[in-house]
Amino acid sequence: DAGITQSPRHKVTETGTPVTLRCHQTENHRYMYWYRQDPGHGLRLIHYSYGVKDTDKGEVSDGYSVSRSKTEDFLLTLESATSSQTSVYFCAISEPLGQGNAFFGQGTRLTVV
Amino acid sequence: GQNIDQPTEMTATEGAIVQINCTYQTSGFNGLFWYQQHAGEAPTFLSYNVLDGLEEKGRFSSFLSRSKGYSYLLLKELQMKDSASYLCAVRVDNYGQNFVFGPGTRLSVLP
Numbered sequence: 001d002a003g004i005t006q007s008p009r010h011k012v013t014e015t016g017t018p019v020t021l022r023c024h025q026t027e028n029h030r031y032m033y034w035y036r037q038d039p040g041h042g043l044r045l046i047h048y049s050y051g052v053k054d055t056d057k058g059e060v061s062d063g064y065s066v067s068r069s070k071t072e073d074f075l076l077t078l079e080s081a082t083s084s085q086t087s088v089y090f091c092a093i094s095e096p097l098g099q100g101n102a103f104f105g106q107g108t109r110l111t112v113v
Numbered sequence: 114g115q116n117i118d119q120p121t122e123m124t125a126t127e128g129a130i131v132q133i134n135c136t137y138q139t140s141g142f143n144g145l146f147w148y149q150q151h152a153g154e155a156p157t158f159l160s161y162n163v164l165d166g167l168e169e170k171g172r173f174s175s176f177l178s179r180s181k182g183y184s185y186l187l188l189k190e191l192q193m194k195d196s197a198s199y200l201c202a203v204r205v206d207n208y209g210q211n212f213v214f215g216p217g218t219r220l221s222v223l224p
Binding site: 033035040041042043044045048058090092094099100101102103104105106107 | 144146154155156157158161200202204211212213214215216217
C-alpha cells in the first residue's frame with residue numbers, strides 16, 4: 001500500500017473558523033491532489049500540486065487554499081469554513097512514470113456546524 | 114467541460130457476472146481507470162486502459178473503446194466482498210495528471 005497519511009481523520013468545526021487538513025506521503029511522488037466526495041457528485045478536484053510550491057486550482061477551489069513546502073506534505077486550508085464544505089476529503093498521489101494511477105489516503109470526514 | 118456517466122446502482126447475485134458501463138466526454142484522454150471503494154474507505158485501483166480492447170486481471174476485466182468514449186468493468190464469479198462502489202476515471206492530460214471521476218456505481222451482491 002502507498003504510504004499516504006491524512007490528519008485528522010475526523011473533525012467537527014464551527015462555521016467561520018479556519019481549518020487545515022494535512023496529507024503526508026512517504027512515496028516521493030511528484031503529484032498530490034485534494035478531492036472532496038459528496039453523494040451524487042463523486043470525487044471532485046479541489047487543488048493539485050505538481051511539485052514543491054507548484055500548485056493549481058481544480059474544479060471546486062473556491063473557499064480553499066493549499067500549500068506544498070515539502071515534497072511529502074500537502075496542506076488544504078478552508079479559510080472560513082461553511083456548512084457547504086461538510087464533506088469527506090481525500091488526498092491522492094501519483095507519479096507520471098508508467099500507468100501513473102492515483103493512490104488515495106484514508107480520507108478526512110469534516111463536519112461544519 | 115468534462116462529463117463521465119455511470120449507472121447509480123446495480124444489484125447482482127453471488128456467483129454471477131456483472132458489467133458496469135462508463136461513458137465519457139472529456140477535453141483530453143490519457144487513460145481510463147477503474148477504482149473500487151468500499152463504504153467508509155478510500156478508493157483503490159483496479160484497472161487501467163489506454164488502448165482499445167480488453168484488459169483482464171483475474172476476476173476483473175476492463176474494456177475501452179476510445180472512438181465511442183465507452184468503457185466497461187466486468188466482474189465475474191461475484192462474491193459478497195465485491196459489494197462496493199466502482200468509480201470510472203479519465204486522466205484528461207499528461208502534464209497536470211488531472212483525473213476526472215464519474216459519480217460511481219454502487220454494486221450490491223446478494224446471496
